[in-house]
Amino acid sequence: MKVISFINHKGGVGKTTLAFNYAHYLGQKNKVLFMDLDPQMAATFLFDNFEDKAFVGRIFREETVTPSAVTKNIDLLNSGSGLRLLEIKSFLHARPARAHLLKKYLAAAADKYDYCVIDTAPQIDMLLDSTIMNSQVCIIPVQSEILPILGLEAINKLIEEIRLAGNNAINYFVAVNMFSKVTNLQKKILAEMKAKYPKIVLENYIRRSIAVVEAQERKTPIFKSKKEVAADFLRMFRELDRKMVI
Ligand SMILES: Nc1ncnc2c1ncn2[C@@H]1O[C@H](COP(=O)(O)OP(=O)(O)O)[C@@H](O)[C@H]1O
Numbered sequence: 001m002k003v004i005s006f007i008n009h010k011g012g013v014g015k016t017t018l019a020f021n022y023a024h025y026l027g028q029k030n031k032v033l034f035m036d037l038d039p040q041m042a043a044t045f046l047f048d049n050f051e052d053k054a055f056v057g058r059i060f061r062e063e064t065v066t067p068s069a070v071t072k073n074i075d076l077l078n079s080g081s082g083l084r085l086l087e088i089k090s091f092l093h094a095r096p097a098r099a100h101l102l103k104k105y106l107a108a109a110a111d112k113y114d115y116c117v118i119d120t121a122p123q124i125d126m127l128l129d130s131t132i133m134n135s136q137v138c139i140i141p142v143q144s145e146i147l148p149i150l151g152l153e154a155i156n157k158l159i160e161e162i163r164l165a166g167n168n169a170i171n172y173f174v175a176v177n178m179f180s181k182v183t184n185l186q187k188k189i190l191a192e193m194k195a196k197y198p199k200i201v202l203e204n205y206i207r208r209s210i211a212v213v214e215a216q217e218r219k220t221p222i223f224k225s226k227k228e229v230a231a232d233f234l235r236m237f238r239e240l241d242r243k244m245v246i
């Protein structure tokens with residue numbers, strides 16, 4: 001089983017959107033386990049399924065957890081309502097040794113699934129570090145329009161976090177999302193990023209399109225839409241297939 005997580009400590013960059021659509025893409029031919037590790041539950045709402053027995057936080061309390069089948073090939077471990085996942089986060093901080101329970105769970109699930117896709121919260125904390133430690137691939141979505149404001153600093157910080165987590169075998173990629181018109185400044189930053197991390201910035205970008213928001217309102221993957229943006233997702237995911245060396 002390959003574990004692929006979507007990470008960025010900035011919110012609103014497309015983590016959930018990419019994770020949800022990637023899970024559907026993979027689910028065409030594979031068995032996929034989706035974990036929603038964000039207390040905001042955005043992915044859980046998109047899958048429109050939420051059960052106590054499938055609450056992802058149970059992993060860290062060593063309780064029985066049973067994923068829910070949300071499509072033919074995708075099983076979901078959902079986030080929890082209210083503050084439930086936040087409680088788990090503080091619980092983990094008090095008992096750091098429990099972070100290894102994620103590894104134990106993934107090892108036990110490895111025979112049942114081809115992929116595990118993990119959506120994460122926009123924070124750098126123990127849960128994120130544990131997710132990174134247990135992933136073979138991390139995808140860092142960035143919103144191209146805010147690149148000129150944040151520059152490379154935020155991305156450098158995340159890459160440093162991945163390195164510090166001590167997972168040297170990890171593959172990571174930057175996925176540029178919400179591309180509209182390319183300003184000279186954006187071009188310059190993307191060129192700098194490619195020069196600094198030649199292998200990690202994906203060549204295929206995803207444009208900004210209202211069709212993405214509309215698909216989410218219908219709780220459907222973007223591939224059902226005939227809009228050009230659906231092809232952007234497909235091109236990016238196929239590039240990932242080619243580039244992941246796991
Ligand atoms: N390519 C895109 N074009 C237009 N809207 C997008 C695009 N990607 C994401 N969005 C929208 O942007 C918002 C934030 O995306 P989301 O995936 O929830 O970010 P995150 O999980 O990083 O907080 C959502 O409303 C989503 O529908």
Ligand SMILES: [Mg+2]
Nearest residue numbers: 015016038042
């Ligand atoms: Mg999200």
